[in-house]
Amino acid sequence: AQRVTQPEKLLSVFKGAPVELKCNYSYSGSPELFWYVQYSRQRLQLLLRHISRESIKGFTADLNKGETSFHLKKPFAQEEDSAMYYCALRPGGSYIPTFGRGTSLIVHP
Amino acid sequence: GAGVSQSPSNKVTEKGKDVELRCDPISGHTALYWYRQSLGQGLEFLIYFQGNSAPDKSGLPSDRFSAERTGGSVSTLTIQRTQQEDSAVYLCASSLNGEGLFFGSGTQLSVL
Numbered sequence: 001a002q003r004v005t006q007p008e009k010l011l012s013v014f015k016g017a018p019v020e021l022k023c024n025y026s027y028s029g030s031p032e033l034f035w036y037v038q039y040s041r042q043r044l045q046l047l048l049r050h051i052s053r054e055s056i057k058g059f060t061a062d063l064n065k066g067e068t069s070f071h072l073k074k075p076f077a078q079e080e081d082s083a084m085y086y087c088a089l090r091p092g093g094s095y096i097p098t099f100g101r102g103t104s105l106i107v108h109p
Numbered sequence: 110g111a112g113v114s115q116s117p118s119n120k121v122t123e124k125g126k127d128v129e130l131r132c133d134p135i136s137g138h139t140a141l142y143w144y145r146q147s148l149g150q151g152l153e154f155l156i157y158f159q160g161n162s163a164p165d166k167s168g169l170p171s172d173r174f175s176a177e178r179t180g181g182s183v184s185t186l187t188i189q190r191t192q193q194e195d196s197a198v199y200l201c202a203s204s205l206n207g208e209g210l211f212f213g214s215g216t217q218l219s220v221l
Binding site: 049099 | 113140142152154157159202204207214215
């Protein structure tokens with residue numbers, strides 16, 4: 001069975017600092033990876049997908065199959081980035097994603 | 110509709126009572142998911158519906174939990190004889206093709 005690990009429950013940075021939210025996975029096949037974000041008092045929403053290879057709100061994530069990681073990065077954090085971030089893996093041939101436990105990002109002014 | 114709609118937003122019940130949680134997905138989305146979100150536990154998959162196919166119930170934690178989806182649209186998650194450990198936020202999501210899930214605001218269930 002697949003597993004998604006987000007090793008940090010909480011990540012605290014200052015505005016303008018780089019931020020990296022870690023996501024590691026275990027799965028033997030070819031997965032599809034996602035990052036979801038939940039801002040305060042808002043619903044959970046998709047941030048980005050690895051196959052899109054896009055940058056959303058300044059965030060990027062690269063799938064590293066060798067290290068089985070999909071870390072989320074942003075070079076200069078903003079206060080409005082403060083939120084709960086979830087990494088998710090969808091196994092090949094399945095439509096059911098498995099989520100990590102989430103990392104709470106706090107960006108201080 | 111504007112998005113996935115869930116009701117009620119909050120539900121307080123007594124241990125042993127049954128509860129029903131409702132989800133109205135985005136129109137046209139064939140896939141519907143139920144997840145449970147507990148503090149510090151992330152999102153726990155419960156059940157998945159796809160079109161007219163038999164649902165994937167592999168995530169349901171016990172036989173007290175059941176769900177149905179009528180007419181390929183609205184879904185109801187039922188918890189019978191609720192226990193305190195059932196307290197959590199129950200999230201519904203829908204998707205057109207599994208590429209990305211659209212979540213509702215959730216139902217906060219508190220079992221006293």
